[in-house]
Amino acid sequence: QVQLVQSGAEVKKPGASVKVSCKASGYTFTSYDINWVRQATGQGLEWMGWMNPNSGNTGYAQKFQGRVTMTRNTSISTAYMELSSLRSEDTAVYYCARGAPGGAVDYWGQGTLVTVSS
Amino acid sequence: DIQMTQSPSSLSASVGDRVTITCRASQSISSYLNWYQQKPGKAPKLLIYAASSLQSGVPSRFSGSGSGTDFTLTISSLQPEDFATYYCQQSYSTVTFGPGTKVDIK
Numbered sequence: 001q002v003q004l005v006q007s008g009a010e011v012k013k014p015g016a017s018v019k020v021s022c023k024a025s026g027y028t029f030t031s032y033d034i035n036w037v038r039q040a041t042g043q044g045l046e047w048m049g050w051m052n053p054n055s056g057n058t059g060y061a062q063k064f065q066g067r068v069t070m071t072r073n074t075s076i077s078t079a080y081m082e083l084s085s086l087r088s089e090d091t092a093v094y095y096c097a098r099g100a101p102g103g104a105v106d107y108w109g110q111g112t113l114v115t116v117s118s
Numbered sequence: 119d120i121q122m123t124q125s126p127s128s129l130s131a132s133v134g135d136r137v138t139i140t141c142r143a144s145q146s147i148s149s150y151l152n153w154y155q156q157k158p159g160k161a162p163k164l165l166i167y168a169a170s171s172l173q174s175g176v177p178s179r180f181s182g183s184g185s186g187t188d189f190t191l192t193i194s195s196l197q198p199e200d201f202a203t204y205y206c207q208q209s210y211s212t213v214t215f216g217p218g219t220k221v222d223i224k
Contacts, residue, residue: 035213045154045162045205047213061212062119095161102168103209104152108161 002026004096004109011115017084020112022096029077030054033099036070036081038092039111046092050099051079086116120144120208122216130224137193139219141206146186150210153182153191156218157202165204166191196221 007021022034036048049060051070058070069082079096094112097105121144131137141151149169154162164173166182169189179194193200201223206216 037215044218045156045207045215047207047215050213059212097161100164100167102152103150103213104164104167104173104207105162106164106167106173108163111161 002098002107004098004107006094006096006109006112009113009115011117012086014087014116014118016086016116017082018086018114019080019082020094020096020114022079022081022109024077024079024098027098029072030074034070034072034079035097035099035105036068037095037097037105039095040089040092043092048081048094053079083114086114088116090114091116120147120211120214122206122208122214124204124206124216124219126219127217128220128222130222131196132224133196133198135196135224137196137200137221139191139204139206139221141184141189141191141216143187143189143208143210147208147210149185150208151182151184151189152207152209153180154205154207155200155202156205162205193221 003025005023030053033050035050038046051058053072072079096109098107100106123142125140151169153166156162170182181192203218203220205218
């Protein structure tokens with residue numbers, strides 16, 4: 001069965017960076033895009049960007065351009081999302097999710113809580 | 119960027135009720151519209167893709183319709199497990215989500 005398993009919770013200081021991992025199993029990792037979506041407590045879903053694990057091509061939401069980097073290691077079927085220059089407003093649960101044809105996302109990781117606090 | 123709005127932002131309903139949620143895009147998105155259900159503390163779940171296609175494993179009481187700028191999600195007979203927040207998402211041009219509609223118990 002398709003599974004996306006994310007790394008554990010992180011606590012970071014303002015100005016630092018965080019790197020979240022997302023290990024895929026149950027399907028061919030290079031055949032589907034990986035999207036990253038975040039959700040602050042009590043708030044809605046915010047799309048951050050996508051990555052094609054086969055080519056490494058990426059597309060980022062304008063809000064995160066220059067601060068986010070999405071990469072992958074195909075040998076271990078793992079995607080990564082790194083967010084830099086963290087501020088308190090970046091405190092949220094970060095999800096990876098598999099992209100389906102047409103742009104929907106059909107499988108989601110369990111989420112990783114990133115807390116930014118001094 | 120394409121902006122998405124949803125109405126209502128919240129609603130109270132009873133088991134067995136027919137529930138309709140509306141999603142509107144700021145410009146035409148053809149049928150590139152998807153619906154998700156999210157329960158507290160859980161990841162979202164895909165319900166409907168391409169405006170009206172039911173995701174595998176999703177009960178048939180869920181249905182979607184619309185194209186262009188106006189879309190609806192309908193739950194034909196609300197069940198106890200359907201109390202959740204529902205989000206629309208456009209995938210026509212990058213991706214944006216609607217603000218969500220919370221469905222709770224009347």
